[in-house]
Amino acid sequence: MSVREKLRIGMSLAPTWLSGDAWRRSDSEIEQVYSSDYALDIAKRSEAAKLDFVFRPDSLFLNVEALESGPGFGSLDPTIQLASIARETSRIGLLTTISTTFVPPYVVARQLQSLNWISGGRVGWNIVTALDGNENFGLSEMPSAQERYERAAEFAEIVRRLWESYPADALLTDRSSGRYADSTQVRPIDHDGTHLRVKGPLNLPAFGNTRIPLVQAGASPDGRNFASSVADAIFASTPDIEAATELRQDLRRRAEEHGRKASDIRLMPGLSLYLAQSRKEAAALFKETHNRMDSARKLDSILAMTGLDLRDWPQQQRVTAADLPPLPEKLRSRTHAELLRRLILREEPTVADLLTRPEVIGSAHWQIIGTVDDAVAEIVKWQSAGAIDGFIAVPGGSVSSMHLVLDELVPRLAEMRLFRSDYSGKTFLDHLEE
Structure with missing residues (x-):
């Protein structure tokens, strides 16, 4: 990969900088986290920086403990939240998360195309099969990963056909x-598949002749x-450059097979970015954020993921x-469990060190704790090595x-010409493909 190939960059609207003890800081504005203005401020800042998109992950359950x-997993509905942002922005992409396990495809196709019209073609769909929340939708247990992805493939195809x-x-x-x-161009899809039956057509025309990423x-x-x-991009946990390189190469090979x-x-x-003016301050920020994390809960998480x-x-x-x-046979996330197992096999960490690693205390994301200079150097290293096409920023520790x-x-x-200095297109797909 050429060092001069431009990165794609998104910003998470999930306020990860409020996780751990960070919400207790005086500047956290935690009281505003469920207001529309809180996310709108981040979206406007992201648009000013010419980011490809803002992204709202989602979960359909609440971790009461x-x-x-x-805040746990409490959040506004992502699609409604992004609709409130759409009218106040003009260029930045709006990536919402909707599960294929619990919601009917006709509803999803209509919601996304509605938001596409409202935003002028700036919508993207983050497709998830969900890891939890089944009991909120009448299911005693989650379907197997194979069943969830079989349904997801059928679901995504239905949604695309409804848009068409x-x-x-x-x-x-x-x-x-x-x-x-x-009306001769408007036709039902008459889908009768393994998991789903949908007649169509959608009761909303497509926005323009572009497609939704x-x-x-x-x-x-x-x-x-x-x-x-099917995907234009994948959002995944890659805690080290080797994991990212392997995943990217595998995805590209599989795409050609398809x-x-x-x-x-x-x-x-x-x-995951814990940034400050000095490395010492960044390390202190990370430590302060995670000081109160319950060791017993982390050890329980290791047991659940590895059986150890x-x-x-x-x-x-x-x-x-x-x-x-x-x-273990039953795992909440096999991907996360295998990343943790991989860490142990590669590094043989002490128990104390293990309890500080992103595979245990977070979502196993790539993590940088340091200065802006440190972050730039690490991003350039990964991009130059062909490990990434971009990243989704999930800042931590503080606003x-x-x-x-x-x-x-x-x-x-x-400035290094690794990212755009201005927008050249108007739609989400334009940003990804420029």
Whole structure:
């Protein structure tokens, strides 16, 4: 990959900078987190930095236990939140998250195309199969990963066909002839599949002749295969450069097997950024954020992901490959579990070190703790090595860390010609494909 190839960059609207103890800081504005203005400010700052998109991840359950020490998974509905942002912005892409496991495809197709009209073609769909929340939708347990991804593939195809069922060209609005639309172009999809039945057509025309980009979250074998067959980009956890390089190469190979070009799929991992004016301040910010994290909960998480019980182990004892039992049969996220297992096999960390790693305390995202200079150097290293096509920023520790990403880090990348200095297109797809 050429060092001069431009990155794609998104900003998470999930306020990760309020996680851990960061919400207790005097500048956190935690009281405003459920207001429309809170996310709108971030979106406007992101648009000023010329980012490709803002992104709202989602979950359809509430971790009540976690509420004692932080917001947990509480959030506004992402699509409604982005609709409030659409009218106040003009260029930045709006990437919403909707699960294929719980919601009917007709509703999803209509919501997304509605937001596409409201925003002028700036919508993207982050496709997830969900890891939790089944009991909120009448399911006693989550379907298997294979079943979820089979349904997701069918679901995504239905949604795309519904968008095509009422093409933009069918809308005539010809006052002189009295023809509102060419109804011969509007056709039902008559889908009768393994998991879903949908007649169609959609009761809303497509916006223009562009398409809505698809993003997929997850990097399990089933997730990789699904993403490489339909997605424009994948949002995944890649805690180190080797993991990112392997994933990107595999996705590109799989895309070609599906009859696509390797460049049709872009790897945009989450990038957790704890930034400050000095490395010492950044390290202190990270430590302060995670000071109160319950060790017992982290050890329980390790047990659930690996089957390894470290609760009675000395803090300085190393965890080795020989200590690992077979992976548990039932896992919340096999991808996350395998990343944690990979860390132990590669590094044989002490118990104390293990409890500080992103595979345990977070979502196993690529993590940089340091200055803007440190972040720029690391991003250039990964991009030059062909490990990434871009990233989704998930700043941590403080609001100031998020501001440093947008006010200093992204402009530095633009100065190096690794990112745009201005928008050249108007739609989300324009940004991804420029």
